[in-house]
Amino acid sequence: MNRPTARTLSAAMILLSAGLVIGGCSPTVKVEAPDKPITINMNIKIDHEIRIRVDRDIDNAIGKRTDIF
Amino acid sequence: MITTYRLATLAKTFVLFFTILAASAASAFALDLETARAKGLVGEVDNGYIAIPPGAGTEAQQLVETVNKQRLAVYSEIAAKNGISVEVTGQRTFEKRYPSFPAGTWVKIKGVWSKK
Numbered sequence: 001m002n003r004p005t006a007r008t009l010s011a012a013m014i015l016l017s018a019g020l021v022i023g024g025c026s027p028t029v030k031v032e033a034p035d036k037p038i039t040i041n042m043n044i045k046i047d048h049e050i051r052i053r054v055d056r057d058i059d060n061a062i063g064k065r066t067d068i069f
Numbered sequence: 070m071i072t073t074y075r076l077a078t079l080a081k082t083f084v085l086f087f088t089i090l091a092a093s094a095a096s097a098f099a100l101d102l103e104t105a106r107a108k109g110l111v112g113e114v115d116n117g118y119i120a121i122p123p124g125a126g127t128e129a130q131q132l133v134e135t136v137n138k139q140r141l142a143v144y145s146e147i148a149a150k151n152g153i154s155v156e157v158t159g160q161r162t163f164e165k166r167y168p169s170f171p172a173g174t175w176v177k178i179k180g181v182w183s184k185k
Contacts (some may be wrong), residue, residue, distance in 0.1 A: 058158070
């Protein structure tokens with residue numbers, strides 16, 4: 001009764017080999033935290049708005065001061 | 070009657086003559102920017118100012134100083150209004166104006182003079 005039968009043996013073998021296969025395929029890709037801090041530039045939108053305003057002011061100045069531009 | 074007429078004409082001629090003389094003398098001194106640029110006496114620098122390109126004489130020295138002083142005033146005003154630096158304003162002005170420069174205009178970009 002407690003003697004391992006051929007079926008339980010083969011089941012154990014399958015499990016063991018499956019374990020080996022899975023173990024053999026263990027991923028080698030490692031995820032590491034970057035050593036540099038991640039910075040998100042929140043000034044992009046503000047920069048863009050300033051740029052538009054500056055460009056408009058420059059255009060106005062060029063149009064008005066044809067003697068120096 | 071005739072004498073009066075002749076005197077008047079003579080006076081008018083003199084006035085006209087001196088006006089032309091004064092105007093030509095003034096234009097000879099007050100070289101305008103467009104003419105100076107077309108003649109290659111001044112060039113545009115990527116900082117937003119003008120300078121005398123290589124090989125050109127110093128005729129436009131006064132013009133360079135006057136124009137740059139006035140440009141600085143304009144850039145300062147725009148910079149202050151928008152909270153950016155005067156330098157960036159000058160550079161941006163050059164960038165924006167570059168396409169409108171006629172071919173052959175002297176330009177100094179990153180310290181190197183070339184003709185557009």
